[in-house]
Amino acid sequence: MKIVSYNVRGLGSSAKRRIIRELLVKEQIDMMCVQETKLESVDVGDCTQMWRDSELEWKALPVVNKGGGLLCIWKRDTFHLLECVLGHGFIGLVGTWGDMSETSAIVNIYSSCRLEEKRAMWRELVEWKNRSPISLWCLGGDFNSVRAEEERRGVATNIGSQRRDIAEFNRFIEEMELLDLPLSGRKYTWYRPNGQAQSRIDRFLLSPEWLANWPHSAQIGFDSFVQKTWEENQITGWGAYRLKEKLKGLKVKLKSWNREVFRDLRTRREATILQINDLDSKEEELGLSEEEINLRKTVTA
Template sequence: MNFGSINIKGAGGAGKAVEARRLISKYNLSFFAIQETQFRDLSLSKIRRFWDNTSFEFSKVDAEGRSGGLLSIWNATIFKKEQEVKNQNFILTKGKIVGENTDLVIVNIYGSTSKTSRRIMWEELLAVKNTITGLWLMLGDFNEVRFPEERFNSQFDAGGALCFNSFISRGGFHEYNMGGMKYTFLSGDGTNLSKLDRVLVCDNFMNKWPHASLLALGRNISDHSPLILTTTNNSFGPSPFRMFNSWFALEGFDETVRKGLDSICDSRFKDEVLATKFKAVKEELKKMAQK
């Protein structure tokens, strides 16, 4: 089961829904956590735009005015909800992965801009964790950093970080190494960077999926990076081509490979660029073999 998260900074734009669906399809997401919908009454028709034609369920928290708002949406054929807890800053959804007798607790989080409110939320989540058992996964915009190096060109709040790290330690949470972007938030003037978005998991979650991968993508539709947590292996199909040592001695081999690698790909995603170039190299090698 794969998970995604983004602080979308307003769920009204059609382009944002299109990008969400693209991420869901590309990364085979079964659960998508969205923060800052900025809607007081997010209608079913607007929610439906964020998913494809497959069966889905959702849970939401309305924004206060134009501030906040949460939406959790998931594949109803893969994850079955059994319990829900929510307030203005998080949606907790407990259920089971279809075919597995494992309780999974997924928490979609939007940390308040108020330091006091965030500290209250840490205590609320710890209290809930003591009463709801299962494999815990928390993802979203925590609005807090853990270490000075998680901020660039902005002030580090040592007191806030201390409380946040205490919450993580007391809750027994861990983080996967994050690939892609080092910082997940870019300020409007383009000068300040912070790692505000993250994924926290409990011991048992990490033990079940020790090789899961976490990726922070480029900020295309928001000033926050989408996060992708992949626990299942994605199949990228057969290898583009086989390589034999004898090919290196063929006349014109180097030029043929270089021609394929020089092919143009407009994608913003490095894996797609690499796959396109491999395909181009394969086609050029076929042409060389036919001469």
């Protein structure tokens, strides 16, 4: 199975939904766990815009004080829902995969930055797991915590508070008896646009029983250019829409213009993606020169 966990930082844009739809189709995703939808409500129309398949199921947790918001969408014939648990910063899905009879728990998480609220969520999850007979657990999402100081760079924080947060997060993982799935392809999962701050706050935590059932489980990080792609597609989409309205009577010319312009945009976007990836990789290993920092600011602006 393929499960995607992604913090979209707002799902109101039609461009973001379109890119998510393209990702789901391309990668043949079975379940999608979205964080920070920033939506007060979600309906089936919102979900089908992204999933493009009527054979879907979904559960959502609305935004609180203009922050957060969670959404899970999955293929109905792949995951059979038995129970949904809505908690403090998480959606828990209890069900079975395909023809399996054993029950699994998949938990989509978006944690507050405040330690007191993290503790409340951690406590709720530990209590749920302790009273549950389920052995197959998968927690994924934005935990807003790191497991070690080296998982965060360039982020201004109180050292004492950070170490306390790290210690308590690690204790939570131990109490849940979960394993931290290694991240492939990337060292960090969040990047500040200027490239001077990174952290690994997104992850998957799996029970040993889950790994015994699916021993080839792997976590592959999204590239940091995705936010750049969001912005480019949003601008391109609206620009094309306005131009189309102005040139309704010139269909032949409009089609020619679309082919030329969008081909050029795709070429430039691919070049920008490669440039950002190269800078990200160098930043992780060696650091960037002042000239390279300024270049990264330019290409991600």
